[in-house]
Amino acid sequence: MARKKIIIDTDPGIDDILALLLALSAQPEEVELLLISLTFGNIEVKSCLRNVVSMFHILEREIQWRRQNGRTEGFGAMRAFRPVVAVGAEDPLEDQKMLADYFHGTDGLGGIHASHPHLTPSQTWEHLFDPAVDPQGIETVKTGADPEDHSFIPSRLPAHKEILRVLRENEPNTVTLVAVGPLTNLALASAEDPETFLRVKEVVVMGGAVNEPGNVTPVGEFNAYADAFAAARVFALTSPNPNSTLPPSKTSLLPPYPAKLSRQLTLRLFPLDITLRHNLSRGEFRTAVAPLVEAGSPLAEWVSAFMAHTFQTLERLHPGHVGDDAELSLHDPVCVWYALTCEDPHWAPTATSPEDIRIETTGQWTRGMCVVDRRNRHPIEGDEESASDHGLWLSQRAGNRIYRMDESPAEKTFGSILIEKLFS
Template identity: 85%
Template sequence: MANKIIIDTDPGIDDILALLLALSSKPEEVELLLISLTFGNIEVKNCLRNAVSMFHILERETEWRRQNGRPEGFGAMRACRPVVAVGAEDPLEDQKMLADYFHGTDGLGGIHDSHPHLTPSQAWEQLFDPAADPDGIEAVQSGAGSRDHPFIPSKIPAHKEILRVLRENEPDTVTLVAVGPLTNLALASAEDPETFLRVKEVVVMGGAVNQPGNVTPVGEFNAYADAFAAARVFALTSPNPNSTLPPTESPVLPPYPAKLSRRLTLRLFPLDITLRHNISKGEFRKAVTPLLESGSPLAEWVDAFMGHTFRTLERLHPGHVGDDAHLSLHDPVCVWYALTSTDPKWAPSPTSPEDIRIETTGQWTRGMCVIDRRSRHKIEGDTESSSDHGLWLSANAGNRILRMDESPAEKNFGEIMIQRLFG
């Protein structure tokens, strides 16, 4: 049976690669039910343009492959049209930070200006606008053939779509892969925690435990971009979720109910594991060059934003030069787990489940993954004491995070991904 998944994302370069990896799968591997969009790498409106552009390119690629007698691929996309929904524009409480310094202001290295022929017209925007005139929408649908597009546009917020999907499917059958800030997840779990807890597991790309951060010395981007949201979602793994909720001065979201029917299963993919899954410029160039020469629309599109990526890596990181420059495939690793989770080579750290909490108020430590590294005896009960500020030692409090540490594809994941995308 195909794995049912939701991908919550802020496309972004590696986010697009993650989406392509899911859509290029076989129908029996995955059923992508929903793509929920959030701010993060860029503003959420640009995230939507990138997602729609991806589907536009895939339509062209499918036709090109058909005309040239090549296997069409992207069976999962043809078998199940995912809903695309627009979500959070801002973090819950923090000052907004984007990663356009890496991804470009449009999220794909300026591709919409440098390669305008690869970007669809913006008539599709009306399909997502709740206030749009229905007659106008029908005109767009008729003119653009949107009923035949490989996605279904949603007019309701992404966090409500997440709850809808979880209500309409049996408990423990849908995996939620979150590869951006966790704002949509925090909103969904606050609105209806019991429905949110119907999820099989939440797979999160975020945080840094034993590695430096990538936006501050201790902060990884997704955890930093909305630390309050991450802390709230992590809290649902606790026997007492309210024991680890972040302090707040504004009633943005309420506390969780005192009693919940179950705890959230959350698998965390921090930089510690994602940095070990890479693709080099040389590997990418070798694979994509013959496809560019053959006229593949997908190869032209991906090559355009990957060229920007490798140039940025050379500028930001010493030693990332020429064909040796390599891109860490943070988000695709999480999708690969969702596709292959039964492989026994996937394994959490030996110390999992761990009480990992996200710092929300520190001047220099926003988004930091905090772990109690003290060697202390556990304390029964859930009352804070002077020797255990924060209930770190309580057996009835604290988060329970499965921090992933071992992968079946660490050495050749870039090769696997390229083969999946381009055949």
């Protein structure tokens, strides 16, 4: 089986960190994480960067602890291939910014940097990402610090340019882009160079809600809501005629796509409909991780600290889910798990896939809504609007083509699988 190459575009975030840990815990023959591109979302993008750097700091300490205690070191994918880390979008393209710090905490990890300062590295790494110091891109040795001291490679380029660089430097159809935050970086990359962006094998998106209620509005899931305009632009690349589904722009910051593109984007959507079925309970987590905390595992201590905040927040938001029954939905880790195990035949989209799913960008109450045509009508050959079909929903030459994922290999046991991968 060929080693998979992936990019993770993320806004860490609690479940984002768990998703990154899952990717880095894989065997080196399984996956090469080429790039971690950061966006605003759950928190401000600078806090996202601190959380990622903290994660690598903890993993370096964890591997040392395991080595000293005669344990299997793990995290082979990280030790074999140091990923580039790049900072991306600070704001949505057109909408008012909304963060999810009400759930993740103001620092994205339940206040861990204040409550557990001994687990957070000093801020001396910040200059590694400062574009004013050296705008040429990936850090070399100019900082005075040996880059081999880090488990990652810092970049001074914007994240969307790093996405394009990775896609240019790898053969077409070999890199999977897993997007588990707002799609702003992807929209910027595809606008700047759509043909290079379309070299991607597929884009795996955590976002949206189709038959489930939203989690920030009655119809809006957070990632789709946070930058609905960006999501709509990325979804449009799945269409035979991308400009037919482009969202109306208030500021015209990004141009339309070229009239002809070499191919359509393959996009696999993981909406709340599937991610809400993959959970980790407090009881499962405590049973597996508490002994490791007592044994002195830095990773177990770090993850336990922000998970404690998470389960308390879940109890507050969802009455009846208390104690060991409180469950965290593993939205982002499911997408990474798919990228690692996509050959498993138990992964399956809906029977109606590919579906024409579009993201609402202008509605007063429906921003970020996944709009699906539920009318029972015949498709038509034409590519002109008719009075009975505004928006070309029935046209076979227009509309988006989204693969909405609906089945996974082990949704009932994924929480246990995740914990075993991270801590075994």
